Amino acid sequence: MLHASDIKKLAADAGFDLCGLTPCRPLAQNEAWFRAWLAEGRHASLGYLERNTDKRFDPQRLVAGARTAVVCAAAYKNPASEGYPDSHRAKVASYACTTDYHTTIREMLAGMLAALQREHPGLEGRAFVDTAPLAEKQLAVEAGLGWIGRQSLLVTPRFGTYVLLGELLLGDEADAYDVPFAGSRCGRCRNCIESCPTGAIVAPRVIDAGRCIACHTIEKEPAAEVDLDGWIFGCDRCQSCCPHNQKAPMQTNPAFAPAFDPLTMTPGQWLAMRQEEFRTRFGATPLTRSGLERLQENIRRNNPEEPYSR
Template sequence: MKASVIFPAPAAQVETSSTSGVADAPHASLDAAALAALATRIKTWGRELGFGRIGIADTDLEHAEAGLQAWLDAGCHGDMDYMANHGMKRARPAELVPGTLRVISARMDYLPQDTDPATWRAQEDVRQQDPNAAVVSVYARGRDYHKVLRSRLQQLADRISAEIGPFGYRVFTDSAPVLEVALAQKAGIGWRGKHTLLLSRDAGSMFFLGELFVDVPLPVDVSLDAGEFCGQCRRCQEVCPTGAIVSPYRVDARLCVSYLTIEHKGAIPEALRAKMGNRVYGCDDCQLFCPWNKFARPSPLTDFAPRNRLDAASLAELFAWTESEFLERLSGSAIRRIGHERWLRNLAVGLGNALRAAADETARAPLRAALTARADHPSALVREHVAWALAQEGVSP
């Protein structure tokens, strides 16, 4: 998932990319015509680096502050304390990175290169209907997107520097203190959908966002109004398995499968386990059924191609991975950061749901065997979820 004012993307972290603070920078003498020409070149370089769209915004996000504070006050961030740690700096780019004048917002599409735009959503839906399938969010099946975006944004910064000389900047890739959707909306890349993700008329929402905070007064792009093209559609709310989209443009993270499987460190609330189905890392439902994602685009990059059968593996197959196998196979993956313990927790819930849905002993036996093999796991968290899963046998679906 991608970051938003309402709910942050999975794997949100404070970015560590360097900032080039420059006094008396050469670019200070650029006139309006030169800045406009530079903005055009930046967008061209962005396309060459694999970005689907580049937009430029100013740093005024005052309109987003009240909504952010209300969301935090309501506790919708769950135990993601980092969401509140920066206070309103999250909505104030020039305070977060002093000297920032503009934000270069970048969109990177992430559907794998060989995706068929006409059939991929139906194929994903079919897989979700198979209780034994381990469903991992599309964005997490390939290389860790933080690394891909960070590298490409750094290359973009290098091209700007080669053009105008040293300048002040900071790279953010799905980073905690940044209101990525609000900035991308101001930059004209898209509008906030009712699921809180950014939507684009020509790319749906299957993309990542990244930013360059810069001290160069580039001309800004025209922003889009929030929800301008969602109209009366409520499909994302209707299909959310746990009812996490509590109202248009607000997600309660405490109910969200992405939060529960990625950010949440403790036991998954029992009342939500059955609703999670076979989703073991993230959840794409609100995107799969969004009409705008018929326009989602395959990535021009190879980085997001599925690895380790994460687009085809069964729950039992992944549950059998040892910790060393988990660490080795998911090296370079965003999934690795949740650790083997939470990986097993998530898979145990999926196996329990599959066991409940199994029609006969032939279907139940391998699920029961997989779970029983972990019944004495050293982790109390894993043991609890395995015990719950085994108890699902015989429970009415």
Template sequence: MFKIAKISELMASAGFDAWGVVRVGELSDAKARFESWLAEGNAPTLHYLHRNADKRFDASLLLEGARSVVVGAVSYKNEFSEGYKADFDARIASYALTSDYHTVLKDMLREVATGLGISDRKAAKICVDSTPLAEKALAHLAGIGWVGRNSLIINPQLGSFMVLGALVLTEECDTYSTPYKGDGCVGCSRCLLRCPTGAINPNRTINTTLCISNRTVEPSAEKGAFDTHGWVFGCDECQSCCPHNAIAPLHTNQRFDRLITPTDYNRTFWDNLSTEEGKTLFEGTPLVRRFKE
């Protein structure tokens, strides 16, 4: 049995800003909401979301014998998270200006697993985005924050410019976190008003067909004419307007220091950049996804 105090020590030392531990069980409410969201046609081209729904909401189907999920969040907030000048039309979402969070978070979670003395691959599974796991639902249960109207997890101190990762364990823990209580969105609808394409549904979900982030990042997104409102890759509009992000500090984990200055590149640069040049120039950052064929 792992002690929560030891997990906390390791998560802090690995560079996480917030974390919690959830007992494994089927997340039936979250699964029902997710299935309704899919059935309502909110993600027609994101085929990976239509697969493995059972695993996504029950970690024991991802790792045999799973008992606990450690969920961690790290802030990547940088100066470009706060927004761009109104006339700048080559905007990049601020998460894409750093090292690829998949790689960084996996390394951090590996450190935690090693610190727990885990050497058997059957005793732990690292999950960062590409593994089907309901990280937002788990982050809420882990006490990290609430799901905001912009559909993202918001932590009262760190805001929503965070990336999430999870470590599924076959061991029990001595205590488990309590779900985040409270809703810091009450009385606010700034993100709904700010979204340039009306992609935010009233039930705190996103219509990905209308979402600039999906349309500019996902290789499988609908092609064809679509006004990206000055965004080249991703979109931070529904985060940079959020009052919780306005007061959140900039990131402190140096692994999320900015590698790219987006204002160095104008729209003409992006329109003329070849796939090969893009891959070379932005290797190791989330931006390479733009150049996937």
């Protein structure tokens, strides 16, 4: 049997700010909501979300024999998380200002899993970092880390929404599990809904991906055009306005320290950049997901009247 206290110590030693445990079980209500969301076409061009829905909401279908889900969170708030001046037309989501979290968190989880397997020979387990069909936000709620806010993101009491998640699915039971987080602490606040520039939050916890600036700047673009509101990669608008985020502390883990400051970069600097410079300066960040040409196209969409956009 696994010991919850040992797992949480491993998580803290690895650099995670939060860790919770929940038994692996089907999340039937969440699956029903998700299927209804898909049926309404709210996923727009994100066709991959239509696949493996049964696995997404049942960890035991994703990993045979999984008994325990360990949900870990790393805080990443940095100066860009606090928002940009309205005049800034080259905005980058704050999570993308650091080394790609997929790489960082995968290494942190791998170290935890290796330590557990040394202590428990024969233990089966897999690590996940936002790349497999796994309802990680709801698992985080089940593991007691926080609640789902009106912008559909996990909100934690201490770090707000500025957390990055990673999970271990383990093939043994733990001696203790965390109590699921009950209720919401959003109160009457609707800042996230009212602040979204494109109205992508069509109802509490319902996102229309076809209107979402983050999808338009990163993913395969939906058919409809939207005003990018100065964003060239991702969008933090529904986060920077959240009271829980405004009081959240800045991150302290060097692994999540900013690799660059987007507030100091002008549209002209981005447009003048060449591939070699981009690879050197940003090759380890999430910006490579879009690539320089896509970023520059987003710059032009944001600044159509400026001479450097032509």
